Amino acid sequence: MTDVNPEPRYGLQAEIRRAEAEPLVTVSVVSHGHGPMLGHLLDDLASRCATSLELLVTLNVPEELPRDACALPFRVRVIENRHPKGFGANHNAAFRIARASIFCVINPDIRIDLDPFPPLVAALADRRVGVVAPLVVNGDGEVEDSARRFPTFGSLALKALGCARRLEYAIDAESLSPDWVAGMFMLFSRDTFAVVGGFDERYHLYYEDVDMCRRLRARGYDVRLVPTVRVVHLAQRASRRRLQHLRWHAASALRYLLAR
Secondary structure (H helix, E strand, O other): EEEEEEOOOHHHHHHHHOOOOOOOOEEEEEEEEOOHHHHHHHHHHHHHHOOOOEEEEEEEOOOOOOOOOHHOOEEEEEEEEEEEEEEEEHHHHHHHHHOOOOEEEEEEEEOOOOOHHHHHHHHOOOOEEEEEEEEEEEOOOOOOOOOOOOOOOHHHHHOOOOOOOOOOOOOOOOOOOOOOOOOOOOEEEHHHHHOOOOOOOOOOOHHHHHHHHHHHOOOOEEEEEEEEEEEEEEEOOOHHOOOHHOOOOOOOHHHHHHHH
């Protein structure tokens, strides 16, 4: 069971924030001992985003928040898990206490140069759009494969053999409609996230984003990538280095393919 501290360590500044207007975007971040990376992300959100935010930080393992919540210019709430949970379970728990009309999932290894939210929120104004995402680049500025076609047994076999195309969609200045967008940065309207029931928690890690986009599309929603908005992903690629993550990745891929 997730232990939510109802009155985190905020003091007077938190009381002032509670009296302010409701935030436009709730940002949900889950840390698995990512203290330094999480600190950089908090700095980016604080210094580069003019959008009215609420931040929900889930500490999936015991650690200290790397920044003083009182020094941050937005509401912060810390969720401290007694036992580690999966990606979907953590973000679903955060959604249940989110206050904003827009719900945003961000990985702690994301860096932000400019406020990404205004163009992404504008894209969500189209009620046909179920989820939007920015273009994701790596630390060298190279475009990552964060917009993809739905996987099949064949496409995964080609990828395992090193024969798959690195990018499955041509990226230019126009927004595009890929089959799915990666879960390191996703924006939903609150109503849409609730309608589809959030992430499927049977996926402990990996493929929650693929499954979410497939379910959105099954309900008639579009999936949008906005290339004019860029964020940097300092990828860990844990499934390539840790056996347990590789197992989770393989199990999630099999679950997704069999569920189709």
